[in-house]
Amino acid sequence: MQLDDTLLAFFKRPLMCIIAGSDADGRPSAGRGVGLDVLDDRQTIDVIFSAWQWPRLEADIRQTGRVAATFVSPSDYVSFQLKGTASLLDTGAHDLDRAERFMSAATNELQSLGVPRQIIGPWLTARDARVTRITVSEIYIQTPGPLAGMLAGARAR
Amino acid sequence: MSLRLSNLSACFEGVIPSIIATAAADGMPNISYLSHVVRVDEDHVALSNQFFAKTAANIRANSHVTLIVVDGFTGDQFLLNVAFVRSVDTGPLFDRIALQLKASSAQVGMSEVMRLRSADIFRVHRIEPVPSPVETASARRRDPVSLPALSEAIRAIERQSEAGGIIDSLLSGVRGVLGYGNALVLIRDGARGSLVTTGSMGYERSGLGSEIAGDDGLIGAAAASGQTIKVNDMSRVRRFGGAIGLEAETSENATRVVAFPELPMAMSQIAVPMIVRGIVTGVLFIECTERLAFREEDEAVLEILAGHATSALRLSEHAAAQPAQAAPPARSAIGGREIRVVHHRVDDSVFVDGTYIVKGVAGALLRLLLQWHLKDGRDAFTNREMRLALGGRMPEIKDNLETRLLLLRRRLEEKQAPIQIVRIGRGRVRLEVTGPLTLDAAQD
Numbered sequence: 001m002q003l004d005d006t007l008l009a010f011f012k013r014p015l016m017c018i019i020a021g022s023d024a025d026g027r028p029s030a031g032r033g034v035g036l037d038v039l040d041d042r043q044t045i046d047v048i049f050s051a052w053q054w055p056r057l058e059a060d061i062r063q064t065g066r067v068a069a070t071f072v073s074p075s076d077y078v079s080f081q082l083k084g085t086a087s088l089l090d091t092g093a094h095d096l097d098r099a100e101r102f103m104s105a106a107t108n109e110l111q112s113l114g115v116p117r118q119i120i121g122p123w124l125t126a127r128d129a130r131v132t133r134i135t136v137s138e139i140y141i142q143t144p145g146p147l148a149g150m151l152a153g154a155r156a157r
Numbered sequence: 158m159s160l161r162l163s164n165l166s167a168c169f170e171g172v173i174p175s176i177i178a179t180a181a182a183d184g185m186p187n188i189s190y191l192s193h194v195v196r197v198d199e200d201h202v203a204l205s206n207q208f209f210a211k212t213a214a215n216i217r218a219n220s221h222v223t224l225i226v227v228d229g230f231t232g233d234q235f236l237l238n239v240a241f242v243r244s245v246d247t248g249p250l251f252d253r254i255a256l257q258l259k260a261s262s263a264q265v266g267m268s269e270v271m272r273l274r275s276a277d278i279f280r281v282h283r284i285e286p287v288p289s290p291v292e293t294a295s296a297r298r299r300d301p302v303s304l305p306a307l308s309e310a311i312r313a314i315e316r317q318s319e320a321g322g323i324i325d326s327l328l329s330g331v332r333g334v335l336g337y338g339n340a341l342v343l344i345r346d347g348a349r350g351s352l353v354t355t356g357s358m359g360y361e362r363s364g365l366g367s368e369i370a371g372d373d374g375l376i377g378a379a380a381a382s383g384q385t386i387k388v389n390d391m392s393r394v395r396r397f398g399g400a401i402g403l404e405a406e407t408s409e410n411a412t413r414v415v416a417f418p419e420l421p422m423a424m425s426q427i428a429v430p431m432i433v434r435g436i437v438t439g440v441l442f443i444e445c446t447e448r449l450a451f452r453e454e455d456e457a458v459l460e461i462l463a464g465h466a467t468s469a470l471r472l473s474e475h476a477a478a479q480p481a482q483a484a485p486p487a488r489s490a491i492g493g494r495e496i497r498v499v500h501h502r503v504d505d506s507v508f509v510d511g512t513y514i515v516k517g518v519a520g521a522l523l524r525l526l527l528q529w530h531l532k533d534g535r536d537a538f539t540n541r542e543m544r545l546a547l548g549g550r551m552p553e554i555k556d557n558l559e560t561r562l563l564l565l566r567r568r569l570e571e572k573q574a575p576i577q578i579v580r581i582g583r584g585r586v587r588l589e590v591t592g593p594l595t596l597d598a599a600q601d
Contacts, residue, residue: 018176018188018189018190018225019188020178020179020180020186020187020188020223021186022180022184022185022186024184025221026180026182026184026219026221027180027221027223027238028178028179028180028186028187028188028221028222028223029178029186029223030176030177030178030188030223030224030225030236031225032225050290052288053287053288053290054287056236064184066180066184066185066186067186068178068185068186068187068188069188070188070189070190072190079189079190081187081188081189083185083186083187115173116448118232118291118293119173119227119228119229119230119231119232119293120232121232121289121290121291121293122231122232122233122234122287122289122290122291122293123227123232123234124290125290127290140211142189
């Protein structure tokens, strides 16, 4: 499934990201993402997270390769959820740069919306960063409202 | 030490969205934000069942759920492993959850969007702190509530025998025990269906006589539901009581509406219903410029103080309704400037020399006292005769004459009117006027 232009534009905005995995028994795990990169094929997305902060998420992705990631634009609640199969990669310098930019944009955005900077600090770290490379199979609109939960964002092929 | 849900109270204020991760029967995960998680007891939380269909379906197919909740004060995060137990759509627990959601939704400006249909109850199996990359701002360390101070505040309320003293002691207790400096006591006016500010502490303008209509805003919601309700972060919204009038004091005379007192930059507000025998007779309201000011133990203290004050007010009504000694003889006439009083029958509002004083029951009382004074020259009156005279038209004064008289007395004082009412003993007041009176009925 390919991401359309609307989604590509959305991914350039300041965003927050949350990620879920599940273990072999179907128990879900959760964590926060701190960076992303849509690959050129438009069907694959790299999402960066801290294995130090979210060890169970890392273990579950390694075990089952099932991932869901929701991205939200804090200023207007516009949200999309991507699901698919995923693998884990080590991070390179460019991933860490991306994470830095993502975290700084998110922090500034939240702060401009009135969230005190010191309470944002605990949420965003790239310590022991991992990249989960997701082959996207499902995309959902997650913005609160009438379209919530509907399939979205796929470019006709 | 293992964490308990009660250690996480600042996570349940609805300030920072929580996160819910579920998995379908085939194991595919799903993740979304959640407006609010409510702590039910030490082992259970409730989630509003208004999230996305996929989350709801997953929960039914696979009861294992992972939540991330966030301390709204420090930003600390916690992972909760929970399992679905049941849904509720009626009953006291549902009502409590619905009310909390209403307040916290209003806090993020979503009150129109969120309407609770049912709530899902989850058992909490494990609570795990999430490591933080930064030293988190230590939660404001406050001394625990001093029980001796609380006990003294209760005794101070109980030492009072009349409404003014009781309400003032309640407000002093709020400041003395918890340190909050801005508070109001509103008393229900049954006939008008509103709550009237009868005690006030810490505001630039006291707002005595200002009203909150019906179930409007935080104060109205507390009165209508009989439950304490609070908002703890108003940084992203207009005030909860947006409908509260902001008329300047100068417009009182034109509108007969007293402006509600305002605390600029208020971040936290709490409204505690004053209940006696299951009936809400008023609301204690406190606000503060700090985020997340009102913790669980604050709520408990405020409910205790409000409960004692409400009982004391009821006792004072009963005591004041007993036969009082005969009124002392009328005092000699006074030869000051003429005072012109106008009464508007439509809302019982009363103006003294063109200045709006009060309306409703309190206005009707002033008119009554002035009529008696003009008729036979008396200036001392008993609550009992006031009750008898007005009880037919205003049955609710049976239970709140004292607080209405208090409001009237305080408004006359605040306006430095040439008419004052002085309490001269249990169940008796004296009218003090500085000159000859005329009392006119306005044609509305």
